[in-house]
Amino acid sequence: MLDQSIHDTRLTALVAELESALVAQDADRVAEQFLETGFWRDLAAFTWNIKTSEGRDQIRAMAAAQLPKIRPQSIALNPAEPTGGADGVTEGWLVLETETGRGVGHIRMKDGKIWTLLTTLHELKGHEEPRGLRRPMGAEHGHDPHRKTWKEKRRSEAATLGYDTQPYVLVIGGGQGGIALGARLRQLGVPAIIVDKHPRPGDQWRNRYKSLCLHDPVWYDHLPYIPFPDNWPVFAPKDKIGDWLEMYTRVMELNYWSSTTAQSAVWDDVKKEWTVTVDRDGEQVVLRPKQLVLATGMSGKKNIPVIPGQDIFKGEQQHSSEHPGPDAWRGKKVVVIGANNSAHDICAALWEGGADVTMVQRSSTHIVKSDSLMDIGLGDLYSERALANGITTDKADMIFASLPYAIMADFQIPIYDKIKERDAEFYKALENVGFMLDFGDDESGLFMKYLRRGSGYYIDVGACDLVIDGSIKLQSGKGISHLSETGVVLDDGTELPADLVIYATGFGSMNGWAADLISQEVADKVGKCWGLGSGTTKDPGPWEGEQRNMWKPTQQEGLWFHGGNLHQSRHYSRYLALQLKARQVGLDTPVYGLQERHHIS
DSSP states (O other): OOOHHHHHHHHHHHHHHHHHHHHTTOHHHHHHTEEEEEEEEEESSSSSSEEEEEHHHHHHHHHHHHHHHHOEEEEEEOTTSOOEEETTEEEEEEEEEESSEEEEEEEEEETTEEEEEEEEEEEETTOOOSOGGGOOOOSOOSOOTTOOOHHHHHHHHHHHBTTTBOOSEEEEOOSHHHHHHHHHHHHTTOOEEEEOSSSSTTHHHHTSOTTOBOSSOGGGOOOSSOOOOTTSOSSOBHHHHHHHHHHHHHHTTOOEEOSEEEEEEEEETTTTEEEEEEEETTEEEEEOOSEEEEOSOTTOSBOOOOOTTTTTOOSEEEEGGGOOOSGGGTTOEEEEEOOSHHHHHHHHHHHHTTOEEEEEEOSOBEEEEHHHIIIIIITTTSSHHHHHTTOOHHHHHHHHHTSOHHHHHHHHHHHHHHHHHHTHHHHHHHHHTTOOBOSOTTSOOHHHHHHHHSOSEEEESSHHHHHHTTSSEEEESOOEEEEOSSEEEETTSOEEEOSEEEEOOOBOOTHHHHHHHTOHHHHHHHOOOSOOOOSBTTBOSSOOSSOTTSSSOOSSTTEEEOOSSHHHHHHHHHHHHHHHHHHHTTOOOOOSSOOOOOOOO
16 A cells, blocks of 8 residues: 555645646546546536536536636645545545635545545635624624614514515425525525424424434434534434424524415516415415425425225324324224334334234335444444544535445445344344345445435334334235225235224325425426436436435526435535525526436426
8 A cells, every 4th residue: 555645645636637627627638637437526616506427528528518607716635634545545625716616525536536526615705604703793882872682683684574575585394404404594694484384493393203213313413503412312302303493493593484384386487586475374475585495305295005995994094294103092903004214113102002003014125223324334424433533524424425326335335234244133033024124226225225215214223123023013015905994904815903004105206395386387397306316216217316306406497495314404405505695696607417307206
């Protein structure tokens, strides 16, 4: 292995050559710095998009189209960050500057060329966030008989925005996604209103089944600006998250309209604005934002399968998102259709609450034990161990973002091979009771399943033991024929008596919300949200290489989608907010590689 000084010299020379080519706007020279199979992933800095260019031809085409418009000024290794190398790959952190913005990046060098390049926009020149040395004074020294206090100013803003003045951005959906984006927009000085149907921020979590806890660890789940305190539990209970979100909206001074339902939205192509009618606690209000963001959750609209006999079943039927918990079902028979996260959580809580519960597994599920995921899957990036090694949450986000989705599975497969070996007896026990297991179409595990389809997995926090010992009864590999008056009838004629049927059957694409709010025509114009186009189960091609329609411009002008878990809400809200800010202040935002429409639902 070459010593570190040689690594540094070669990487420094490569970055210098890249900088020279970028500043000269020489697309051919830029492409030549990459391996033939290299990748350039850009988050708004060069493409005003979330876009990965794969291979020299795509990189050359992007550079030729964008460099004259973006006018790069510099890109260099960050002197405050060490470079590193292993297995023939040298890595380094970058700082970059274009005519309109500043950002950070990451580079991997292999065989003297760029293997992966990440470039991200972090601030707009002249529109920097008021943080650090730019923080507001707060106190207004001097004398002014017309002085208004902070509280008076906030009251005035809350009373006039949406009535006397209009928001530039309207965010529909006030869960973690809408709140994180709202905080970013607030710090950038973009007038925005968040509307949500619930009475209080955080009710999206409070109203779920009572045993719900986050399955992702605390280090993965921070919101922008205000991290969880260091005594926060590793896996936060839902009500604790709900209270945090409510606190956050107040401390971050968000214009959050609770008990508000968006009724319709119409785009005016002449005025370049939306007309959005909302019901605000019984009052009809018409808003006219320039930009509309649907932050209604990555999962979209609840998916309830159509099954013969649902109209004659005499018991109760609930979607998993509507299920409040087990309290009313002690001594009752419950059938849960589905075998992913919500199904397992709900089944375990029902068993604890004294219900007779059966899980119906219709297709295979990826299972990973929480301890194994935290240790092997996430520990190097999101953990106390990572923090001790200097990997902050921001740095972990950037490391994760630096891996193009086209090769991410190659990095994930060895991780899940280790997990399979570590938990071999656990998996054998599940298979012995008939549970259908998978690790994804290519054995790449949880993260790729999440990115590709957003479903098909369970992070085990104990429910699997109840499946293994029969406490949760399992019906696996059978379809559902119909519902009778008294139960669920499977394809083989087996009838499962039920007082309650729970459909833990997931959600549809987010563009279903656009169909309801705007029109089916607009929803179809945008196409499917989420997925990479990998051609794997429930993620049909063609290959896109990024999450479809998420956090970036869509085929419908002025319409954006913002969703995902807490990690994605935190990380990608930065780039969406900067795209919106740039438009608000009239910067030129030439979008490269606008998302094509694929699959209308």
